[in-house]
Every structure is written in C-alpha cells, then in structure tokens.
Amino acid sequence: xxxxxxxxxxxxxxxxxxxxxxxxxxxxxxxxxxxxxxxxxxxxxxxxxxxxxxxxxxxxxxxxxxxxxxxxxxxxxxxxxxxxxxxxxxxxxxxxxxxxxxxxxxxxxxxxxxxxxxxxxxxxxxxxxxxxxxxxxxxxxxxxxxxxxxxxxxxxxxxxxxxxxxxxxxxxxxxxxxxxxxxxxxxxxxxxxxxxxxxxxxxxxxxxxxxxxxxxxxxxxxxxxxxxxxxx
Amino acid sequence: xxxxxxxxxxxxxxxxxxxxxxxxxxxxxxxxxxxxxxxxxxxxxxxxxxxxxxxxxxxxxxxxxxxxxxxxxxxxxxxxxxxxxxxxxxx
Numbered sequence: 001x002x003x004x005x006x007x008x009x010x011x012x013x014x015x016x017x018x019x020x021x022x023x024x025x026x027x028x029x030x031x032x033x034x035x036x037x038x039x040x041x042x043x044x045x046x047x048x049x050x051x052x053x054x055x056x057x058x059x060x061x062x063x064x065x066x067x068x069x070x071x072x073x074x075x076x077x078x079x080x081x082x083x084x085x086x087x088x089x090x091x092x093x094x095x096x097x098x099x100x101x102x103x104x105x106x107x108x109x110x111x112x113x114x115x116x117x118x119x120x121x122x123x124x125x126x127x128x129x130x131x132x133x134x135x136x137x138x139x140x141x142x143x144x145x146x147x148x149x150x151x152x153x154x155x156x157x158x159x160x161x162x163x164x165x166x167x168x169x170x171x172x173x174x175x176x177x178x179x180x181x182x183x184x185x186x187x188x189x190x191x192x193x194x195x196x197x198x199x200x201x202x203x204x205x206x207x208x209x210x211x212x213x214x215x216x217x218x219x220x221x222x223x224x225x226x227x228x229x230x231x232x
Numbered sequence: 233x234x235x236x237x238x239x240x241x242x243x244x245x246x247x248x249x250x251x252x253x254x255x256x257x258x259x260x261x262x263x264x265x266x267x268x269x270x271x272x273x274x275x276x277x278x279x280x281x282x283x284x285x286x287x288x289x290x291x292x293x294x295x296x297x298x299x300x301x302x303x304x305x306x307x308x309x310x311x312x313x314x315x316x317x318x319x320x321x322x323x
Contacts, residue, residue, distance in 0.1 A: 029320075036316050039305055040240065041283045048322055112321065160321035168319035217319050221312020 008193040011200075012070060018200050019063035025207045026056035026104075029214055047111045054104030058097045065093025098142040102128055105149040112156035143187040150180035171213045178206035240317060242266060243285070244310045246276060247303050250286060256296045 007015065033049035069090050106128055110121050128145055135141035157173040182202035189196035249265035250257045263273050277297065280286045285303035289296045299307075306313070317323050 032316065033320075036309075036313050039302075039309055040243075040313060042240070044322055045317070048320065157321055160323075164318055164323075166318055168315070169321060172320060213319050217312065217315040220315045221309065223311070 007196050011193075011197055015196070015200055016063045016066045016070065018204055019059045019066065022203060022207045023056045023059035023063060025211045025214075026052045026059060029210060030056055032214060032218070043116070044111050044114075047107055051104045051107035051111065054100050054107065056104075058100030058104060061100060062093055062097040065089060065096065069093070094139060094142075098132065098138065099129075102132065102142065102146060102149075105146050105153070109149045109152050112153055139190055140187060143183045147180055147183040147187070150176060150183060154180055168213045168216055171209045175206040175209040175213075178202045178209070182206065240310075240313060240323070242268065242276060243280065243306065244314075246273075246280065247285060247299060247307050250297055250299050250303070251307060255298050256289070257298075258294070258296055262297065 030049050030052035033045055033052060037045035037049055069086055072086055072089065103125075106124055110124060113120070128149075131145060132138065132141050154173065154176040157169065157176050161169045161173050179202070182199045185195045185199035185202060187195075189199055245266050246262055249262055253261060259273070259277070262277070263270060266273060266276070268276065277286070277288075280303075281288060283302070284300050285306055286297045287300055289298060
C-alpha cells in the first residue's frame with residue numbers, strides 16, 4: 001500500500017507551482033551539464049546531466065499528476081465524488097515521481113563515488129529499487145532511501161568543499177543538506193500536513209541555491225570566454 | 233578526488249601549448265610544457281585525438297599536432313568548464 005501526503009488545503013496549487021520551479025531548475029542544470037559534456041567528452045559529466053534530467057522529470061511528473069488531481073477534485077465537488085480514482089491517480093504520480101527521483105539521486109551518488117564500474121551501478125539500482133518494490137510503505141521507503149542517498153551526496157560535497165573552499169561548492173553542499181532535511185520532512189508528511197509544507201520550503205531554498213550557483217558559474221564562464229576569443 | 237581536476241587542467245595545458253606554438257607543436261614540446269611522463273603524454277595524446285581535440289600531422293620523420301575546432305572550443309570555454317566542475321564537485 002502506498003501512503004499519500006496530508007496536504008493543507010491552503011497549500012493546494014502552491015505545491016504544484018514549486019514543483020514546476022524545481023523541474024525547471026533541475027532541467028537547466030541538466031542542459032548546461034550536457035553542454036559541457038559535449039565540449040569535454042567526459043563520461044562523468046554525461047552521468048551528472050542524466051541525474052538532473054531524471055530529477056527534473058520526477059518533478060514534471062509530480063506537478064502534472066498533482067495538477068490533474070486538483071482539477072479532478074474540483075470537478076468531483078460539483079459532480080460525483082470519486083475518491084478512489086483520485087487516490088489511484090495520486091498513487092500513480094507518487095510512484096512515477098519516486099522512480100525518477102530515486103534514479104536521479106542514484107546516478108548522482110554513483111558519480112560522487114567516482115567508480116567507473118557498471119556492475120557497481122547495477123548493484124545500486126537493484127538494491128534501491130527492490131527495497132522500494134517490496135516495501136509495504138512506499139512513500140516512507142522512497143524518502144528513507146532518498147535521504148540515505150542524500151547523506152552520501154552531502155558528505156561528498158562536504159569533502160569537496162573542504163578541499164577547494166569555494167563558495168559555489170558551499171552553496172551546493174547547503175542545497176544538498178536542505179534537500180536531505182526536506183526529504184526527512186516528507187517522511188512525516190503522511191501524518192502531519194505541516195511537514196509537507198516545510199519539505200517544499202526547504203526544497204525551494206535548496207533549488208534556489210543550485211540556481212544561483214549555476215548563474216555564478218555561467219557569469220564567470222562568460223568572462224573567460226571573451227578572453228579565450230581574444231587569445232585566439 | 234583531485235585526479236579529475238588535474239585531468240581537465242592537463243588537457244587544457246596540452247591544448248594551450250599547441251595553441252601557443254602557432255597551432256603546430258612537436259611531441260617533445262608538449263612533453264616539456266605539460267610536465268608529464270612520456271607514457272602519460274602518449275596516453276593523453278591518444279585520448280585527445282580520439283576525442284578529436286587535436287590532429288596528428290606526419291611529414292616524413294617529423295610528427296606535429298594541431299588543434300581542431302573542438303580543441304579551440306575547449307580552450308575558449310575552459311573557465312566555464314572548470315567553474316562548473318569545481319562547483320558541482322565533478323573534478
């Protein structure tokens with residue numbers, strides 16, 4: 001059985017807007033990572049791009065399904081209330097989001113492990129998705145698994161920041177920690193509506209940090225691009 | 233962890249050396265400029281030719297390397313590449 005979040009009524013619509021925003025930011029990171037991959041031909045950049053593609057698509061799926069549920073609920077108020085279909089739709093959205101989101105985090109974890117071995121990746125995929133598949137509490141498992149992966153990713157960014165002491169890396173580190181806390185909030189959101197809102201707000205701050213980081217990178221890159229052209 | 237960062241920087245150094253030598257450089261100069269062992273340099277050159285960043289020109293017994301458009305692109309966008317990989321821990 002899957003659990004569905006308890007969402008405060010006043011938050012209906014806002015969550016969809018935020019999820020669209022998260023999708024746009026994640027897809028932007030994916031786009032630029034892909035562009036850099038095309039210049040460098042480095043495999044880890046391709047994987048990084050894919051990880052954000054999956055994360056972006058997970059939010060696209062979530063927002064789309066939440067939107068359909070919202071529209072359906074509005075219809076049902078005036079017509080025949082069919083809670084079962086709304087429940088199934090929410091559940092489908094939840095599963096689709098879970099699979100895509102976990103896949104994105106899994107690839108990001110794999111990139112952070114710096115192990116270029118397909119067997120290791122396959123093992124990770126099998127462990128994560130079989131845990132999710134056989135769990136009776138899908139929502140709980142999703143956020144537990146994603147929280148665990150985010151701990152690994154955060155630790156990786158902590159060591160990276162420790163080595164390079166760059167503000168931009170610090171922003172990514174804080175973003176990952178906030179995503180982790182946000183995910184932990186979602187674990188409790190099946191009982192208490194407030195945690196659903198808190199989770200979204202933490203995710204919002206995290207993705208805004210990622211966006212600011214990306215903009216800084218692009219600005220710095222643009223300056224050098226002009227220099228490079230001069231040198232040529 | 234610093235390995236990957238070094239790799240991108242080494243590639244930059246090799247391409248820059250080619251560029252600075254009027255886009256025609258001998259392997260011995262690359263060896264000197266990139267500060268690599270002979271074996272490592274050969275590996276990098278093979279990799280860079282595979283990625284089409286440079287091309288090999290053989291004229292009799294002498295061998296030189298030149299940048300391709302892709303190699304120029306790498307040089308021009310290196311700062312953005314380095315910033316992106318540094319920030320997102322992809323060194």
